[in-house]
Amino acid sequence: MGQAAAFWIMAVVIVVAAFAVIFLRNVFRAALSLILCFIAVAGIYITLSADFLAAVQILVYVGAISVLIILGIMMTREVQKGSPVNKMQIPAAIVAALLLGILVYVVTSTPWSISSQAPLTPTTMPLATKLFSENGFILPVEIGAVLLLAAILGAIVITREK
Amino acid sequence: MAIFDSALIQPLAMQVTPPDWPGGYWWHWLFFTVAIIAFVLIMVMGAIYLERRGMGRMQSRLGPNRTGPFGLLQPVADAVKVLLKENIVPTTADKIVHWLAPVVAFAPVLVIFAVVPFQNGAMLADLNIGILYVVAVSSIATVGVFMAGWGSGNKYSLLGAMRNVAAVVSYEIPMVLAIVGVVIVSGSLSMNQIVTGQDIPYILVQPLGFLIFFIAACAEINRSPFDLMEADSELTAGFHTEYSGMKFAMFYLVEYAEAIAMSAIIATLFLSGWRGPWLPPWLWFIIKTFVVFFVMVWTRTTLPRVRIDQLMGLAWKFLFPLALINLFVTAIQVVVWPDISQWIFVIVNIAIAAVLILLWSKFFKLGQGRVEV
Structure with missing residues (x-):
């Protein structure tokens, strides 16, 4: 029961935060939602008894990668409010759509094996x-x-x- | 009572309560949460008193001595004063980020204390990844500083935040390498098992690791001589320039809570935590924490503030290679001679530390040797 509740809270937070990353116009706030997303993923790892992985997720993704992303945003001019004009919009959209299609196909077509053993x-x-x-x-x-x-x-x- | 059966509720591998503990999981949780919050607040007040009076003594002045006996009530008076002040938010600030930043900075510091053992097994959660958890959680506090620097809409705040992140990213590496040395010797990541395995305090077994960890910890929490992210002469007050009232109080609290957290971790990792003769264990723990904090105050009053190139040079050219060598030497000692007495390693390691530090300080140069250190 408790684990299911935890999972659903984390799942909702992850999805909402991930959408916020895409749709927020303010790049800094988008980076902050990315951090929230990473932390919630670490929460999912904890419910799966992968405590080491959860700590490493926080350490690497929140402590290092997000901080470098934010540092990059601070160092760059003119991207701080809204995205800059870009000529490559259409190719980027095609590549992104292809990647999304491949990922969805792989995730749905893979037979995920579920172990009934208790986790280490x-x-x-x-x-x-x-x-x-x-x-x-x-x-x-x-x-x-x-x-x-x-x-x-x-x-x-x-x-x-x- | 199924609901109090800790094995059912607790998904993490957690060695929960000591056997004589009354009640179950939730009582344990409630007791230690309240205890940790009270502990942090009281320790912070003690730390502020110790710092201001101690600094006064060291600088040949009196320090605050008017409020209460020996000025003991000065932290209380300061807290009341700062809480009653007006809360000012600049018009150019990003309101939500500005408001959230103190919370994001404070929460991780409080959460660190969940794995710090006050006595044998007396802690909120004896995680088997204890020290890794501390490193991971304390890295979130940087995000709070970043949010404060960005959300204020002030260039001094932003500059302070960027200096802070440069320092934190650089000093995290030697710090973690120093921790790994301790973990190799003790063979466990759990804070409680690190303490129970410390028959000789690791400050003697790992003298170089201790020095590296102490310096890196001082830099991580912006304590002088590494406090140039809030250098008053250059940046007003760094990332919290635009904060006032309650929110400023939060940042002030974070600063001292971080110092206490680092002192507690150093006491746990290197000074054998709650272990000691005669006195009760928790009292030993508090005494050791305050001793470490006192040394931090001492370095603050003794050393002048470093420049930014010295800060980076010290991390990458001095601490980082020494931490690698320390890790290498420790690993060889543990793998090749696992059975001989630790006291031999104490002598050998102190000699190695002394030689390495002398050698490295001879060759430590900044700016291709054009800049005098």
């Missing part, structure tokens, strides 16, 4: 074993980190003044 309660240890033990996921994670580093360096090189 301390999730930290199993996650660490998955990551660091033999045949663990350490190599993909490291490759992902190197990729992100390369992206950051690329962004710095592109935007640096000559």
Whole structure:
């Protein structure tokens, strides 16, 4: 009962916040609703007994990514009130519609397997074993980190003044 | 009584009440929520008194001593004064954001105390991810500062908020790396288990980690010498320039509650929390918290404010490499010699810390060495 109530509250908050991100004209407020959305997603993780994931969600998405988004907004002129004029509206709309279609198709057509077992309660240890033990996921994670580093360096090189 | 059966209601893995605790989950929740709010408010008043009187002593003046015996009622008088003031909102402000900012800044600080153990098991929630939860939740407070800086519609507020976020993002990295050192040694993320595992206070086992964490914590909560996000001579009052009355009181409260929270976390992680001889555990905890806070006041009165390039340079060129080396050394010690006495590591780690700090301060340069430090 309690979990169902929590789920529905979080779900409504997530959907409303996500719509607010799209429809608010004020970019700063849109970023704030994005933060609310991230926090509510962390709430969903808690109801799924994924406490470690919930904390990491808050730490990474709210503490780092949203803050950088807001910093980006503050550093940029003229986007603060409403979106700037853009010539690429139609291509952007096509790409967005395609992406939405693919996502909806994938989500609806995937047979989601539901486990009837009770969830592991301390999730930290199993996650660490998955990551660091033999045949663990350490190599993909490291490759992902190197990729992100390369992206950051690329962004710095592109935007640096000559 | 099924409704009080904590196993049914509580989805999180939580080692709830001590066995002699009366009632159940909801009583536990109510008791600790009220206790935490009272604790934070009273500790903040104590901290304000300690800071103002202590700073007075250190600066060869008296400090506030007129209100009540020894000036003890000064924080109360200040609170009453600030609550009775007019609430002014600038016309260019984003009203909703301006109004919400103090709340968003205050809530995370209060929530941190949910996992701080006052005694063995005496806490709102003994989460098994305790310290990670603290790091995650305290990162939300930045959003409140941002909202205040943006919502005020004032360039000084905005500049203060941007300096704040630059400092928080930079200092979070050495801080978390220092925490990881403690977590490796104790083998647990739960705050209570970190305390119960501390037969030797981790300030001795992890001296370098302690110093890094202390410096980074001071920078995170904008305490002098890192308080240039509210440097009065440059930015009026930083992000809360446009706040008055009750809302300003909230930010003032946040500032001291954050300092108390960081002191409590340092006491828990490095000074063996509630453990100690003779006195009751909760009293030990409060004493240790105040001792750490006193050292913060001490550094504030001793050191001048740093410049922005010094702030960034210290985080990235000094604390970050040292934190990495500390983590590496700790990991090797735990993996290779898990069974030998911790006292050997105490001596070795203090020596390593001293050598590293001396070596790094020799090579620490700013602006390719053109700027004198």
